Amino acid sequence: MTGAPQTSVFSHSHHDHQACITEAIDRAERRCADRNLRLTPIRRRVLELIWENHQPTKAYDLLDKINVERGHAAPPTVYRALDFLLNAGLVHKIESQNAFIGCDADHERNQPKFLICRNCGRAAEIQSPEIDNVIASEARDAGFVVDHQTIEVDGLCAACAEELQPTDSAL
Numbered sequence: 435m436t437g438a439p440q441t442s443v444f445s446h447s448h449h450d451h452q453a454c455i456t457e458a459i460d461r462a463e464r465r466c467a468d469r470n471l472r473l474t475p476i477r478r479r480v481l482e483l484i485w486e487n488h489q490p491t492k493a494y495d496l497l498d499k500i501n502v503e504r505g506h507a508a509p510p511t512v513y514r515a516l517d518f519l520l521n522a523g524l525v526h527k528i529e530s531q532n533a534f535i536g537c538d539a540d541h542e543r544n545q546p547k548f549l550i551c552r553n554c555g556r557a558a559e560i561q562s563p564e565i566d567n568v569i570a571s572e573a574r575d576a577g578f579v580v581d582h583q584t585i586e587v588d589g590l591c592a593a594c595a596e597e598l599q600p601t602d603s604a605l
Contacts, residue, residue: 451486458485458536462524471522476500476507480515481536484525489555490533528557529584535559545569547585553594 462481466473473481483499484491497512516534519525525534526546535557537546545566550557565585573580590598 454488454536455482455485458482458524458538461538462519462522465522465524469522471518474515476511477515477518479503480512481519481524484519484534485536488535488557490528490531490535490550490557492531492533496534526559527584528586530586530588545583545585547587549587549589549591551591551594552588553590553598556591 458481459478462473462478465471479500480496483496493509493512493516496516497507497509500507500512516525519534520527523540524537526537526548527534528548528550530550535548537559539546539559539561547560547562547565548557549560569580569583
């Protein structure tokens with residue numbers, strides 16, 4: 435099915451975050467090499483921290499972790515790393531949370547869309563050319579030029595929905 439999220443993102447067990455980090459760093463190194471960009475140690479570490487889980491991460495949380503590891507770092511250090519990662523297409527900003535999440539897709543044609551669990555906080559990026567086509571068509575019909583789009587869908591992942599569903603015995 436086109437646009438299906440990675441089911442492992444919302445799986446609360448049997449998910450290897452280290453594999454996500456390793457794949458993200460490998461992808462980042464390839465993308466940077468292809469585009470003649472420099473993945474500095476601080477940029478790399480910020481990317482690793484973002485991929486530690488599938489929850490959007492705020493810049494100041496990243497700064498706190500960097501400070502614990504490396505001593506005093508100024509906020510611009512993290513913001514510059516985030517700007518680089520955003521521009522390189524390695525992370526996305528979750529606008530509603532003013533937070534960042536790793537990107538594992540190529541967005542040459544598609545715009546990112548996110549499913550965000552309001553209970554556990556995990557987020558999954560989905561690909562859906564169908565949604566992109568509808569937005570492009572509606573914008574064209576309205577004489578509108580889209581500069582940027584972010585679609586964020588809040589709800590419950592399957593595990594949280596099951597966990598929060600009242601049981602028959604509670605009725």
